[in-house]
Amino acid sequence: MGSNSLRSQDSLETKKIIYKDSVVSLNYGNRTDGVTVPYEERDSVFLELYKDVVFQSSKHWKKHVKEKQTIKYWKDEVKLFFDKTVDKTVKKELLKFALDLSDKVDSLKIREVNSKNDANYFIYSLNSEKDYKYEQRIKGKDGVGYYINWDGKQQFYKCMLELNPQILFNKERLIFDAKKDFFSSLGFFHKTVILSCDSFLAECNSSIIELSKIDLEILRYHYSYGICKGTDLKTFEDQHERAKEILNTTNHTMLFLHKD
Template sequence: MRLLSFFLIFFSVLLSFAQERNDLSAAHTHSYVKYASYKAMLNSDRFKVDSIGFFIDKNKDTLIRVSGNNFTNGIRVAYEEKDAAFLDRYKAVVFNATHGNENDIKNARMRYWKDEIKVYFDSTVPSKTVREMKKVFKLLDKEVDSLKIKTVNRRDQSNYFIYYVNRPDAIDWDKRITGKSDGGFLSWNGKQQIYNTTIKINSQMIFNEDEQLMTLKKHFIWSLGFFYIQPNQECESFFSSCVYVDKVLTEEDLALIKYHYSYGICKGTDMETFEEQHKSAQKSKRENSKNEHYFIHYN
């Protein structure tokens, strides 16, 4: 039976060493899955349910403990550990943890592109701008795992549309973008996967070509995760709210994007879940340095 799309969170893999025999291969794995996902697994003999292994999470979802060693249909990736300073910056950018109000932080989710980004540039976009943006695409496509970007020649082939408003009678293609000078509109599904984006630049209000390019780059970086721009970052960073024409994709910017697209973390979670997973993994590591933690991702 084809399993529904979900991921299993491996809180730990406990390495067992038998006293009466030298068996280094013995290992036990367990995971917690939502009840809806568990129902999709009932006809599979690869899993068994722990009779006391369930609890109710903060969203009142029933999470059931399952165990087994043969997860052949999923991709298993080791948990990616980061220090506290990095995680604080990541939470600020993804969940607005530093400057957001309580309600905004609670409702924020880790959003990302799962499918390849296919960019179509409208004819209103200057050719020089297109060339410079393609350099950004090439860098990100090369450096960031599981993030794929390419340009296409027809709008109906795209899931990412970029256009300029160059004159008073020009077509403003996307009325959902409320910004007069620039803006973007993202669409995502219930799994927090972004599947469509439109970016607008109004060159009648942003006259400087370098500023137009910087603004377009800023919107593109933002659209990779519906990221929150921060007031306390260095002006060079694309995650900084500082208006600065010579922004570059800094090493810290790239590290955040790489981490966001790493399969060594969960996808689509809220901040509370994100923190709980890290605390659980780090506590288990402190208790036993041999403990290993994995995420199983299903397409």
């Protein structure tokens, strides 16, 4: 899971910047190798927020923590399976929330499947001491928790979401916290002090029940093809710096060629 290293000459004359898993093109040349998408420019305020949510980049995070973080995402379709232990109302609300996100975010596809064997996202509930805990690594001390797996390309391939109404008695709060954890699991997002309490990604607690506009904006950007996937913080910042330099110097937009 190492960072993607730059393998081209550091020059504006370079026609392509080649990374480990993707190619960033600086011209409008041959596009037959994959899907070519223009760099998505964003303002510095949004980028600082995004970097803290994904890379834990703000000052209160230690350097070694920042360096380990990468952009992780669901490349394949997210296939949800709800165990029979999940309350019907909880399932209905969480599934509605998930499908709504799928409709609103390009490149993020979510659907329910009828068999656990067909699923890559398993949701279960611990209603009593007799119910089986499918993932021992989930702490779930607050009543909701998840454990997620990703491969060397930083692509998720399996997730377990655990609900525990024995700890979280209030069903509305259980649904809300389940939505928050589900949302976080779509990008392995971290809580941030930069956002106010009306955000799913805020570090502070709140009683909100709806996804905020900034939450949706972050998710859409995360699944945009206008950024390279799987990169670390330094690579991400270098890409933006170079893209802005190219735009200011040549009035051309840097392109990302996605080969997967």
